[in-house]
Amino acid sequence: MKTLIVEDDFTSRLLLQEFLKSYGPTHVAVNGREAVDAVRAALEAGERYSLICLDIMMPLVDGHEALRQIRSLEDAQGILSTHGAKIIMTTALGNVSNISKAYSALCDAYLVKPIDRKQLLQELSNLGLIK
Numbered sequence: 635m636k637t638l639i640v641e642d643d644f645t646s647r648l649l650l651q652e653f654l655k656s657y658g659p660t661h662v663a664v665n666g667r668e669a670v671d672a673v674r675a676a677l678e679a680g681e682r683y684s685l686i687c688l689d690i691m692m693p694l695v696d697g698h699e700a701l702r703q704i705r706s707l708e709d710a711q712g713i714l715s716t717h718g719a720k721i722i723m724t725t726a727l728g729n730v731s732n733i734s735k736a737y738s739a740l741c742d743a744y745l746v747k748p749i750d751r752k753q754l755l756q757e758l759s760n761l762g763l764i765k
Contacts, residue, residue, distance in 0.1 A: 635684040635763050636676075637661070640669040640700065641724070642692045646747065650687050650724065653751050657764060658684070666695030670703045673719070677711055683719045685763055688741070690725040690732060697723060698732075701739045715740040720761045724749055 635658040641647045642664050651660050661683075663669040669688065676682050686704065690697035701721060708718040720742045725732070728746035736744055743757045758764045 635758075636681065637685040637687065638663060638669060638672055638676075638683045638719075640664075640666065640686060640688045640692070640697065642689065646689070646724070646749070649749060650754075653749070653754055654685075654687075657758075665692045666697060666700030666703075669700045670695065670707070673704050674707055677707060682713075685758070685761075686719045686721045687724045688721055690723060690727050690736070697725065698735055698739060701736065701741055705740050720763055722754075722757055722761075 637654050637658065637660045639647055639650045639660055640663045641650065647662055654660050661672060663672050673683060688697045688701060705715055722743040722745060723736045723741050724745050724747065726747045733744050742761055745753060745757065
């Protein structure tokens, strides 16, 4: 499972990397712009991400906009969101407005920080990424 962790907070990045390192390579982006660039490069190289953990509150391009752009890149390649990267929003924003906005933009799951390892692994299992 190739993972992209999109997180501007150093501690949150380290935590997610620790949780996910045994499942395959993890790459890091510190803002939405870097995330979109990483996804574009992976698509062009034919080495798509299986999982993207995406924060919402980030500089330059926030997670909602990054999610929209990532799904747009996949769409341009003929990849339906159901067959694209599994995108889990990992954020401190647990209000209905942000949750609804993320699912409307085709995220696959939504976890509120602090991220619980057991809950993250359950979501990965639910999404068919791990057993």
